[in-house]
Amino acid sequence: MKGVMLNKKGRLGVCQRLLEFAYDARRFILHNRSIIEMAPLQVYSAALLFTPETSIVRRQYLKRIPWILMEPKVIQKWSPLIQTLDGHSGFINAVVFSPDGKLVASASDDKTVRLWDAATGVLCGALEGHLDRVNAAVFSPDGKLVASISSDQTVRLWNTVTGGSCGVLKESVGAVVFSPDGKLVASASYDRTVRLWDTAASLRGKDVPTSKKKKKTNRIMQGARGSFKLCQCSCVLTRRQVSCLCIT
Numbered sequence: 001m002k003g004v005m006l007n008k009k010g011r012l013g014v015c016q017r018l019l020e021f022a023y024d025a026r027r028f029i030l031h032n033r034s035i036i037e038m039a040p041l042q043v044y045s046a047a048l049l050f051t052p053e054t055s056i057v058r059r060q061y062l063k064r065i066p067w068i069l070m071e072p073k074v075i076q077k078w079s080p081l082i083q084t085l086d087g088h089s090g091f092i093n094a095v096v097f098s099p100d101g102k103l104v105a106s107a108s109d110d111k112t113v114r115l116w117d118a119a120t121g122v123l124c125g126a127l128e129g130h131l132d133r134v135n136a137a138v139f140s141p142d143g144k145l146v147a148s149i150s151s152d153q154t155v156r157l158w159n160t161v162t163g164g165s166c167g168v169l170k171e172s173v174g175a176v177v178f179s180p181d182g183k184l185v186a187s188a189s190y191d192r193t194v195r196l197w198d199t200a201a202s203l204r205g206k207d208v209p210t211s212k213k214k215k216k217t218n219r220i221m222q223g224a225r226g227s228f229k230l231c232q233c234s235c236v237l238t239r240r241q242v243s244c245l246c247i248t
Contacts, residue, residue: 024056030083033121052077083121087114094136098143103160105146107134113148115160125163129156136175140182145199147176147185155187157199169197 029036032047039046044065051058054077062068090109097104097118104116113127113134132152139146145166146158155169155176173187178199185197 021056021060024078027078027082028055028057030121031078033083034086050074085116085121085123087123087126088112090133093134096137096139098139098160099141100143103139103143105137105139107137107148109133111150113137113146113158115146115163127156127158127163127165129165130154138176138178140178140199141180142182145178145182147178149173149176155185155197157185167199171195 028047028051031051032043035042035047045068048058048062048065049068049072051062052075062071085104085106088106088108088110090111092106092108094107095104102118103124104118106114106116108114111128111130111133115124115127116122117124127146127148130148130150130152132150134148134150136149137146139160144160146160148156148158150156153170153172155171155173157166157169158164159166169185169187171187171189172191173189175188177186178184179186183199185199187195187197189195
């Protein structure tokens with residue numbers, strides 16, 4: 001019985017070491033992905049050389065590189081930063097995860113929205129069509145659509161699978177959000193109104209809002225699974241009355 005217990009502990013120890021090595025190898029690959037993609041042989045003289053001192057991959061393989069005469073000063077262990085996603089040519093104004101956490105969308109001054117694989121950091125596609133900088137982006141609840149807000153006074157809907165433009169909502173807005181079932185899009189406009197849009201109509205190429213302009217801004221607007229209204233709130237810093245969105 002004692003021998004069996006020792007064998008179990010030994011197997012557990014081996015499994016633990018394998019898990020630690022796999023985790024460290026994944027961090028190594030993600031951290032040096034751009035180097036490996038551009039110049040694979042640099043994995044020896046650049047990637048390994050600048051890996052943290054306590055890295056299992058570094059300890060295992062760095063000693064097999066005889067031409068390294070002096071090692072640089074590196075950090076002790078892996079930092080919380082897993083990887084950096086590069087590709088935009090302008091400032092990035094917003095970033096958001098898809099509901100399932102598998103995609104990341106970034107909105108930039110370069111007039112594009114880019115979709116990234118959250119697990120690998122690989123660029124899945126660039127959503128192009130806006131004529132001015134993109135200020136924000138948001139996923140639909142099912143993750144199949146992305147709505148982007150641009151300074152070109154439009155909101156565009158995109159298919160996350162094909163990357164194609166599904167519809168254009170012609171409105172100058174500062175914020176946009178999907179309803180819980182994804183059937184409606186609410187846009188907060190600079191003309192002091194909130195508009196509700198039918199996503200199905202937009203996907204058919206029609207820019208048809210489901211609500212018209214109203215002079216009163218405290219009207220309750222019913223969504224698919226709830227309601228909200230515009231309220232007058234007092235700003236703590238400026239003491240001025242401002243409009244805010246209240247969930248009811």
